[in-house]
Amino acid sequence: xxxxxxxxxxxxxxxxxxxxxxxxxxxxxxxxxxxxxxxxxxxxxxxxxxxxxxxxxxxxxxxxxxxxxxxxxxxxxxxxxxxxxxxxxxxxxxxxxxxxxxxxxxxxxxxxxxxxxxxxxxxxxxxxxxxxxxxxxxxxxxxxxxxxxxxxxxxxxxxxxxxxxxxxxxxxxxxxxxxxxxxxxxxxxxxxxxxxxxxxxxxxxxxxxxxxxxxxxxxxxxxxxxxxxxxxxxxxxxxxxxxxxxxxxxxxxxxxxxxxxxxxxxxxxxxxxxxxxxxxxxxxxxxxxxxxxxxxxxxxxxxxxxxxxxxxxxxxxxxxxxxxxxxxxxxxxxxxxxxxxxxxxxxxxxxxxxxxxxxxxxxxxxxxxxxxxxxxxxxxxxxxxxxxxxxxxxxxxxxxxxxxxxxxxxxxxxx
Amino acid sequence: xxxxxxxxxxxxxxxxxxxxxxxxxxxxxxxxxxxxxxxxxxxxxxxxxxxxxxxxxxxxxxxxxxxxxxxxxxxxxxxxxxxxxxxxxxxxxxxxxxxxxxxxxxxxxxxxxxxxxxxxxxxxxxxxxxxxxxxxxxxxxxxxxxxxxxxxxxxxxxxxxxxxxxxxxxxxxxxxxxxxxxxxxxxxxxxx
Numbered sequence: 001x002x003x004x005x006x007x008x009x010x011x012x013x014x015x016x017x018x019x020x021x022x023x024x025x026x027x028x029x030x031x032x033x034x035x036x037x038x039x040x041x042x043x044x045x046x047x048x049x050x051x052x053x054x055x056x057x058x059x060x061x062x063x064x065x066x067x068x069x070x071x072x073x074x075x076x077x078x079x080x081x082x083x084x085x086x087x088x089x090x091x092x093x094x095x096x097x098x099x100x101x102x103x104x105x106x107x108x109x110x111x112x113x114x115x116x117x118x119x120x121x122x123x124x125x126x127x128x129x130x131x132x133x134x135x136x137x138x139x140x141x142x143x144x145x146x147x148x149x150x151x152x153x154x155x156x157x158x159x160x161x162x163x164x165x166x167x168x169x170x171x172x173x174x175x176x177x178x179x180x181x182x183x184x185x186x187x188x189x190x191x192x193x194x195x196x197x198x199x200x201x202x203x204x205x206x207x208x209x210x211x212x213x214x215x216x217x218x219x220x221x222x223x224x225x226x227x228x229x230x231x232x233x234x235x236x237x238x239x240x241x242x243x244x245x246x247x248x249x250x251x252x253x254x255x256x257x258x259x260x261x262x263x264x265x266x267x268x269x270x271x272x273x274x275x276x277x278x279x280x281x282x283x284x285x286x287x288x289x290x291x292x293x294x295x296x297x298x299x300x301x302x303x304x305x306x307x308x309x310x311x312x313x314x315x316x317x318x319x320x321x322x323x324x325x326x327x328x329x330x331x332x333x334x335x336x337x338x339x340x341x342x343x344x345x346x347x348x349x350x351x352x353x354x355x356x357x358x359x360x361x362x363x364x365x366x367x368x369x370x371x372x373x374x375x376x377x378x379x380x381x382x383x384x385x386x387x388x389x390x391x392x393x394x395x396x397x398x399x400x401x402x403x404x405x406x407x408x409x410x411x412x413x414x415x
Numbered sequence: 416x417x418x419x420x421x422x423x424x425x426x427x428x429x430x431x432x433x434x435x436x437x438x439x440x441x442x443x444x445x446x447x448x449x450x451x452x453x454x455x456x457x458x459x460x461x462x463x464x465x466x467x468x469x470x471x472x473x474x475x476x477x478x479x480x481x482x483x484x485x486x487x488x489x490x491x492x493x494x495x496x497x498x499x500x501x502x503x504x505x506x507x508x509x510x511x512x513x514x515x516x517x518x519x520x521x522x523x524x525x526x527x528x529x530x531x532x533x534x535x536x537x538x539x540x541x542x543x544x545x546x547x548x549x550x551x552x553x554x555x556x557x558x559x560x561x562x563x564x565x566x567x568x569x570x571x572x573x574x575x576x577x578x579x580x581x582x583x584x585x586x587x588x589x590x591x592x593x594x595x596x597x598x599x600x601x602x603x604x605x606x607x
Contacts, residue, residue, distance in 0.1 A: 005535075006533060006535075006537075006538075007535040007536070007538040007565060007566065008535075008537050008565050009537045009562040009565035010565070125533070127450075127451060128450065129449075129450055129451075133449070140562070145562065147537060147562075147565075148537070149538075151447075151449035151450075151451060151538065152449055152450065154450045155450075159450075
């Protein structure tokens with residue numbers, strides 16, 4: 001059996017050739033430890049809560065990660081979806097104490113009931129930590145590798161969850177407004193320095209609209225009909241993505257922009273983030289020319305339905321800000337009116353922007369519809385994206401969203 | 416466009432940047448995010464002669480000796496200039512002025528007090544070495560270190576060496592047990 005030491009990294013293939021692996025924790029001492037496995041994305045974040053496997057949620061989707069006994073996890077590594085880049089096994093103290101009090105413990109990795117590798121650790125490995133990462137499996141160059149991490153956080157499980165990009169409920173209350181400011185610029189500066197000046201301008205608009213403390217998801221719906229061809233070719237649509245992304249990064253913990261395109265048919269695209277935004281339009285799902293949108297005509301209602309369904313399924317009362325970009329030529333106004341009116345009871349705000357077109361039809365009128373729970377949309381038109389400077393654009397995009405937020409909160413639509 | 420090397424790979428800097436006279440070599444790694452003793456990593460350069468030993472004791476350039484005797488190799492310490500931003504440590508090398516006896520420059524990184532702090536390279540994320548043209552700052556070569564020497568506490572990241580009339584850079588990524596002192600001794604430095 002292979003003995004591992006703290007910090008050691010090695011390909012899993014040097015331990016076992018099986019993709020069905022067991023990870024067992026033999027914990028000694030009087031500490032009550034909660035074990036968990038976090039399935040993280042390529043950014044090291046828990047973007048899908050279903051991949052936190054622990055006693056309350058003993059299985060991930062498609063059972064690729066399972067808690068098979070209180071101290072043993074079973075992994076089917078071949079079944080782990082590509083979106084999960086890393087599996088981190090953690091232990092957190094439930095109650096008082098620090099990991100300094102841990103007895104002589106170890107974790108074992110094996111297959112078919114046999115231990116192939118083990119790593120011992122004990123109190124002296126740690127100091128004041130209350131939550132630790134024990135071992136992680138991660139993908140690199142197409143293979144699974146292993147790291148005996150054995151490091152952690154004095155602040156316990158909360159710090160661990162923050163480390164994985166999550167928000168801890170108690171801590172969400174009233175952060176100082178300045179915090180948002182620093183974090184938006186910092187986040188953007190670190191990952192996408194070319195967006196820093198946009199981020200600064202977005203920040204100013206958010207402060208003016210008193211939105212710095214707001215959490216929201218941000219969605220983008222793009223008209224992919226034939227008449228938009230020139231806007232795509234000239235890079236204007238990519239510019240829309242670039243300009244919207246700082247807002248998504250600000251509002252959203254995971255900094256993702258959910259994205260759809262539509263012609264006759266809707267297609268949900270990948271999520272835009274600071275890592276992939278710069279050529280998103282040209283590369284996602286084979287690039288905009290290859291998107292599967294059916295005939296390149298306008299059928300708005302299908303994509304609206306798809307987006308509503310997507311956010312409804314998340315069962316979250318976090319507000320959603322959707323930017324809907326179209327050059328007009330609207331089809332089936334009655335269905336759109338019905339969908340948007342009914343969606344007024346959902347935590348979704350619709351910002352329609354007309355781009356370089358005419359004949360915006362019903363989109364212009366939705367703004368002033370009556371018979372809704374709340375006014376859940378706004379519209380403005382631009383002949384060219386460059387007609388508005390970036391500051392003014394952000395101001396316009398944030399014009400009615402704060403009013404909707406207040407109204408939706410008053411009605412209990414938004415948490 | 417910088418050449419991204421894998422372990423053992425090499426590139427001719429003279430071909431990448433004709434007329435190259437000086438380079439900046441940047442080394443970097445992610446800071447520790449968990450609680451515990453910080454990772455204190457130090458970069459060192461060994462200027463070697465034909466026999467793979469240092470030319471003299473001043474040809475071991477590190478935090479206590481920031482400049483080689485000839486003045487052509489200079490450790491900039493913590494990179495506070497903002498130049499080549501993102502690098503944790505930066506070393507400037509005037510290739511054109513280096514005497515012909517200098518055949519090879521070995522760049523190594525060691526973990527300070529690794530044993531006492533129970534640290535090794537396996538705990539350090541995203542370590543890299545990159546070579547930039549000093550004139551203009553263009554990145555010429557880059558090596559993101561593989562993770563194979565994870566239990567080591569000293570590591571040779573890469574080397575600059577003469578090949579005929581050219582200067583080349585090679586990605587090494589080789590661990591070295593024991594830390595800075597044995598590494599220096601290996602290259603013939605007389606340690607006090």
